[in-house]
Amino acid sequence: xxxxxxxxxxxxxxxxxxxxxxxxxxxxxxxxxxxxxxxxxxxxxxxxxxxxxxxxxxxxxxxxxxxxxxxxxxxxxxxxxxxxxxxxxxxxxxxxxxxxxxxxxxxxxxxxxxxxxxxxxxxxxxxxxxxxxxxxxxxxxxxxxxxxxxxxxxxxxxxxxxxxxxxxxxxxxxxxxxxxxxxxxxx
Amino acid sequence: xxxxxxxxxxxxxxxxxxxxxxxxxxxxxxxxxxxxxxxxxxxxxxxxxxxxxxxxxxxxxxxxxxxxxxxxxxxxxxxxxxxxxxxxxxxxxxxxxxxxxxxxxxxxxxxxxxxxxxxxxxxxxxxxxxxxxxxxxxxxxxxxxxxxxxxxxxxxxxxxxxxxxxxxxxxxxxxxxxxxxxxxxxx
Numbered sequence: 246x247x248x249x250x251x252x253x254x255x256x257x258x259x260x261x262x263x264x265x266x267x268x269x270x271x272x273x274x275x276x277x278x279x280x281x282x283x284x285x286x287x288x289x290x291x292x293x294x295x296x297x298x299x300x301x302x303x304x305x306x307x308x309x310x311x312x313x314x315x316x317x318x319x320x321x322x323x324x325x326x327x328x329x330x331x332x333x334x335x336x337x338x339x340x341x342x343x344x345x346x347x348x349x350x351x352x353x354x355x356x357x358x359x360x361x362x363x364x365x366x367x368x369x370x371x372x373x374x375x376x377x378x379x380x381x382x383x384x385x386x387x388x389x390x391x392x393x394x395x396x397x398x399x400x401x402x403x404x405x406x407x408x409x410x411x412x413x414x415x416x417x418x419x420x421x422x423x424x425x426x427x428x429x430x431x432x
Numbered sequence: 433x434x435x436x437x438x439x440x441x442x443x444x445x446x447x448x449x450x451x452x453x454x455x456x457x458x459x460x461x462x463x464x465x466x467x468x469x470x471x472x473x474x475x476x477x478x479x480x481x482x483x484x485x486x487x488x489x490x491x492x493x494x495x496x497x498x499x500x501x502x503x504x505x506x507x508x509x510x511x512x513x514x515x516x517x518x519x520x521x522x523x524x525x526x527x528x529x530x531x532x533x534x535x536x537x538x539x540x541x542x543x544x545x546x547x548x549x550x551x552x553x554x555x556x557x558x559x560x561x562x563x564x565x566x567x568x569x570x571x572x573x574x575x576x577x578x579x580x581x582x583x584x585x586x587x588x589x590x591x592x593x594x595x596x597x598x599x600x601x602x603x604x605x606x607x608x609x610x611x612x613x614x615x616x617x618x619x
Contacts, residue, residue: 268544270457345544350593354541357455357532359599368597395594396609403590406537407582410555412546422583429616 253291255281260302265348269299269363270355300363303352307370310348315377324384325427328397331377332423335404340414346405347371374398387430396426440478442468447489452535456486456550457542487550490539494557497535502564511571512614515584518564519610522591527601533592534558561585574617583613 250258259281263272274295278285292298314331316322322330338344345351349367356364379394387393404419437445446468450459461482465472479485501518503509509517525531532538536554543551566581574580591606 266544268457268542270455270542271544346541350597351541353597354533354538354593355455355457357453357458359597364597371597392605392608395605399587399590399594399605399609401590402593403586403588406541406589406593407586410537410540410546410551410558418579418582418586421579422586425616429612 252281252283252287256283256288256291256298257302257305260298261306261348264299264302265345265351266343268355269352296362299352299356300361300366303348303363303366303370307349307366311370311373314374324381327381328378328385328427329420329423331374331397331401332404332420335401336415336417336420339405339408339419344408346409347402350402350405371398371402374401382427382430385427385431388432389430393426393430397423400426439468439470439474443470443475443478443485444489444492447485448493448535451486451489452532452538453530455542456539483549486539486543487548487553490535490550490553490557494536494553498557498560501561511568514568515565515572515614516607516610518561518584518588519591519607522588522606523602523604526592526595526606531595533596534589537589537592558585558589561588569614569617572614572618575619576617580613580617584610587613 256277260272260277263277263280274285274288277295277298278288281288288298292301314334316327316330320327320330349370352367353359353364358364359368375394375398378397379390382390382393382397400419400422404415404422407418408415443464447459447464450464450467461472461475464482464485465475468475475485479488501521503514503517507514507517536557539554540546540551545551546555562581562585565584566577569577569580569584587606587609591602591609594605595602
């Protein structure tokens with residue numbers, strides 16, 4: 246099967262991969278263009294600035310990043326299992342060498358500027374995770390689904406940061422803590 | 433009162449401030465030296481690489497960063513209040529424009545390399561926070577102080593990330609969640 250990616254597609258995919266593995270601030274335009282096999286001139290014909298590339302690559306690959314933590318659309322799971330599935334996936338991911346934390350958190354941290362376009366995009370995807378928790382916490386009959394959704398999101402981010410800092414698997418810590426939050430969410 | 437800081441002191445203080453506000457990867461040697469009023473030549477006489485400056489500035493200012501979340505040594509507080517004090521301070525900090533999250537988390541995220549010297553230094557200070565939680569969870573009579581300490585640390589990091597991404601105060605969410613963890617920690 247031949248895949249003929251356009252320069253734009255190659256740039257966005259390479260940006261998503263390199264920025265995730267090495268950092269949006271650390272990877273310069275020079276290196277990005279070389280890795281994507283696109284000239285700097287072509288890049289600047291497609292995007293005004295590197296900042297725009299950061300934002301666009303998150304927009305392009307954010308949906309699949311988030312969806313990878315959710316059960317497939319056909320999955321027949323009760324709400325509690327739907328929530329725990331996210332943490333089971335995180336436990337799996339956090340144990341692999343290719344795990345560098347949450348790309349949305351990383352982007353926000355690296356940019357140091359909530360007004361940056363890409364920081365806004367990152368927040369949109371983080372809110373999508375929280376909405377997912379909210380939806381299923383509500384279905385579960387949680388007394389305060391807003392609180393539960395926020396707590397699960399903080400747990401997700403704190404656990405991802407832990408795995409990055411320690412460079413070791415979570416050993417069930419995230420899954421166990423999520424289960425504890427859900428145990429106390431319902432009266 | 434005149435303070436005559438050495439070039440080394442000026443570099444480390446400026447590095448700690450700039451790296452925290454703008455990012456260790458984003459701030460180049462050029463800008464760092466200019467802001468510190470030190471020539472690049474002098475910098476490279478004092479430090480082998482920028483990486484060494486990152487590690488040394490964390491080593492120099494890490495202790496006061498951590499201590500700022502703890503009650504003063506003279507404080508007469510029961511263990512539960514000692515733990516909650518950390519989250520009360522985080523709630524205060526997270527509401528200010530100068531808050532950019534946890535500098536240890538930021539450094540680890542920005543470097544994308546757990547083998548980097550500064551990532552090791554960052555982890556040391558993060559473990560100091562977790563040890564503090566462990567000590568007081570034990571004093572509180574927690575059934576599983578290891579678990580409680582890890583959960584409180586994940587909450588701290590997840591809450592700091594939340595405040596950074598949303599660029600808004602936590603509104604009591606971190607403090608309330610910490611209190612909930614402690615409520616269930618003791619039989």
